Amino acid sequence: MRIEAVDFFYLSMPEVLDVGDGSQDALLVRVAAGGHVGWGECEAAPLVSIASFVCPMSHSACKPVRDSVLGQRIDGPDDIRRIGDLTRAQSLDLLQAEHTLSGIDMALWDLLGRVRGEPVYRLLGDRVATPKLPYASQLFGDDPATTYALAQQVRRSGYRAAKFGWGPYGRGSVADDALQVAAAREGLGDEGVLLIDAGTVWLDDVALAAARLPALQAAAVGWLEEPFISGALGAYRALAQRAGAVRLAAGEGCHNYSMAEHLLHHADLGYIQIDAGRIGGISVARRVAEAANAAGVTYVNHTFTSHLALSASLQPYAASAPGAICEYPVEPRQLALDITRSHLLPDADGFIRLPEGPGLGLEVAIERLAPYLVDVVIEVRGRTLYRTPVLMT
Amino acid sequence: MRIEAVDFFYLSMPEVLDVGDGSQDALLVRVAAGGHVGWGECEAAPLVSIASFVCPMSHSACKPVRDSVLGQRIDGPDDIRRIGDLTRAQSLDLLQAEHTLSGIDMALWDLLGRVRGEPVYRLLGDRVATPKLPYASQLFGDDPATTYALAQQVRRSGYRAAKFGWGPYGRGSVADDALQVAAAREGLGDEGVLLIDAGTVWLDDVALAAARLPALQAAAVGWLEEPFISGALGAYRALAQRAGAVRLAAGEGCHNYSMAEHLLHHADLGYIQIDAGRIGGISVARRVAEAANAAGVTYVNHTFTSHLALSASLQPYAASAPGAICEYPVEPRQLALDITRSHLLPDADGFIRLPEGPGLGLEVAIERLAPYLVDVVIEVRGRTLYRTPVLMT
Known part of the structure; x- marks a missing residue:
């Protein structure tokens, strides 16, 4: 053809x-x-x-x-x-x-x-797709009370993991940020996985990021995402040494394989997050997933758009270890939902499964x-x- | 304002x-x-x-x-x-x-x-602009005879340094490439500075690049430019260890400060080449020039377009040590020449001097x-x- x-x-x-x-x-x-x-x-x-x-x-x-x-x-x-x-x-x-x-x-x-x-994952060489634990990905509320309500709603919807990011986080005082994180933890309950996304707000300033660590540690946050811009490898490494149980996550800004490789080898990450819609598609994302495995860094998708993009972003690490998490846009605009006729919805156990249909397994709702x-x-x-x-x- | x-x-x-x-x-x-x-x-x-x-x-x-x-x-x-x-x-x-x-x-x-x-360089904090030795930057001929003729012409025009790149180089056999490099050296004479630009042709394949080193060493080439894509830091490092007196040069692909920083610290370069028209302008280029100084890597402009771009690309390292080289487009299309009313021409000694007029020191020929x-x-x-x-x- x-x-x-x-x-x-x-x-x-x-x-x-x-x-x-x-x-x-x-x-x-x-x-x-x-x-x-x-x-x-x-x-x-x-x-x-x-x-x-x-x-x-x-x-x-x-x-x-x-x-x-x-x-x-x-x-x-x-x-x-x-x-x-x-x-x-x-x-x-x-x-x-x-x-x-x-x-x-x-x-x-x-x-x-x-x-x-x-399905694409089989063309990539994986025999089965393991279920993923979706984390509800959403924006911080404008104030801690709103964030608390959002986290409660996420919990009621059955999610066992949630990420809050952007909005006011990192733009006000250390105390303000601590209240936001505590509100998210309180709303989510003690058992939920809580992840925080700083959206590169501190650029490459380790001290600004480090000042937030005590609150993140107190809330048993699983990862702090993008405290810095993707290229700030030294800042990531320095913060990782001070972060204790809070692991660092980054990678959505990668627009080629090299950038991801640098993060894998020089940033001391716990998680690398790849958006197949930016890095050069599924092909490059798959290379990164393999390199991440070899480097002992956990691969996770980055997706904030449609379920077509979600399916594409899950294919490169379809055969991950059971219980692996995946980003799951929980409050997309209607447009993002309307793009596909069906959706990747959590199953009875709360897991997301890749479709078994051919290709990406979803029909575009033209x-x-x-x-x-x-x-x-x-x-x-x-x-x-x-x-x-x-x-x- | x-x-x-x-x-x-x-x-x-x-x-x-x-x-x-x-x-x-x-x-x-x-x-x-x-x-x-x-x-x-x-x-x-x-x-x-x-x-x-x-x-x-x-x-x-x-x-x-x-x-x-x-x-x-x-x-x-x-x-x-x-x-x-x-x-x-x-x-x-x-x-x-x-x-x-x-x-x-x-x-x-x-x-x-x-x-x-x-002039801009003074706003950047430099008191004087030192003259730069221009290297005539041009494409390889389609065959060694053409390259020889081009190199002779460059020499006759009074240039003491020349760079040949792109065209067939790296796309044929090792022997073909050796003939091209030897022809460039012969045409330029023994005393001229000869630089070679591979235009990322080997992506990240160290063996392919290393196979060309003997010919480059035999021709006393000053630098091998962009054997690899900008992000292939490990490949640069590995090749540098085998390159002897041939130093590596790279950096034109950098489109932000971080990329240049990674090259400075992880690629074992001799030269970093920054295009102010890509990296975010004079402001970012200046940051790189300062970081290069600190890292002991020689900063050089990358310019293949108009003299407006040339002036902009020279400002960030105006106060370099005397005798520093600069890229000088020797065969631009008429468009590139017509953009400015005056041009940065070599002086009687063959050096390029930044204009002392305000700003970039050139008038656009609207x-x-x-x-x-x-x-x-x-x-x-x-x-x-x-x-x-x-x-x-």
Whole structure:
């Protein structure tokens, strides 16, 4: 088969709020080859990722992603990896290319799985997918009372693990942050797994982060996520030495394999969190999962968007040890839910299981997406390089 | 002063060839504040960098670059750094943002220099700018005979240093590559400084790179540049141990401070090469120059475009030790030359000197640019987010 078409669909809530909620828009990618289609999703900044697919060439190492994808053979997993390598070489100087490639890579795995009647994780070489314990991923409330109520609600919904992040955390005083963490613990109860996400708020300042450790330790927090930007390896290492039982987690900012490798080897992490929609797709995420295993760091997905993205982000570590956790967006906007016809819901025991259907195992609900579709036109020298395609149901 | 306007001008040669020549297009940025203007240039993929300035917000950490720039105060160097920090925080998940910011940061330094009547390097804290020995930066010929002729021409033009790169190098056999390097050395003569650029062709494969070392050593090559992708720290370290007098150079791919820091501390480089048009502008490049000094690694600019970009890339290490080298694009397309009214030409001794005029010290030749201006329209939901501005002379 050859790749005949790659279509991008920019979807958005009618209003995008200035909050740390990544489910407010989405960029779906549909790839067609040999009469089959596959779907994927790029994380964040849809317009920019579309532009990096269609832009004019700047030079031989700065080509649009399109040039490395359209017309390529796609007969097996090696072709997907080859297309990724080609894109990285031909778009070396096009920074956004990795995000665009991510959705395309997912769609190619989905397509290949459908052709072969196999779930993606089996194409990746895993025989079974072990159930994952979902942690409810959500934003801190604006005040401790709201956070307490959110945590109680999470507990009532049956989650045994929860993560709170962003919002006011790290932006006020150490005492304010301590009250937020204590409220989350109180609402969740003593037995729940509590995780905290600082959203890179301290950049690379170890002292600011270390000042929060006593409250995190007192609340028996499982991990502190992204105290620093992804590249601040030395700061991670220094904080890890002072953090005791609180492990550090990071990795969602990785947009290539090297960045993840640096975190694995130089940051003293307990957990590495990879978003398949950013790092270059399922192919690169899988390489990281294998490297994490070898390095003794626990791999976890990063997902804050649709269940299509959730399925894609779980495939790379499908065969993890039983009881492994996974990020589970608990309060996505309606858009993120409407993208797929079915969803990865917790089973009777509260675990998430990867679908056993072919590819990513979910059907995109094209018939529901029209209200979210954003009309985009990109013209260069009077030629239309991109126009939002019609959604054919 | 407040930033009142930021305008992007996408310029291109009529035809862009599939060769490793970054001077075939350009993205100029003009920033206006308090009745003054400054100019900068973003490296590569103009359409994508424009999109990252104007795109709709995806969430609180994925805002268009515009949101962190327009309306900001700009009274001194600290404001420029503050705007950079704000952009990195508010566009954390917008990968292309660093390239867009790079040109804006340059333009802000240019503007501030014009307001204060000082060259940028003095605003950065250097008292004098030392002359730099330019190395003629160009592509390998398609065969050794062509490379020999190019090297002879470089020598006749008075250059005492030259770099050959890309083209066929690293894509054929070890013997082919050896002939290319020997031809470059023969054409340049025994006394010239010869540098070789592999353009990341071996990705992270140490053996492939090491096989080329004997020819590089025999030709007394000063540095081997980018044998690997920027993130392949372990491969750089391993090759450096086997490279003897051939030092390794890398860094042009860095798009933030952390990436450069990792190269400085984990790659055993002799030289770090920073493109101010990619790494986040002059502000970040200056931080790297200081860190390189502290780490005992020699800082060099990376520039393959206009003399505006060249001036911007030299400012961060203006006060280097005498005799320091600088990259000098020797065969740019006419576009790159037409961007500025004057040029940084070698003096009687063959050295390049930074202009002593205010800001970046060069005037953009607006009157010459109309033939190169690329018409772009970006519409989202029927609203025009970007339309190529009129060039007012």
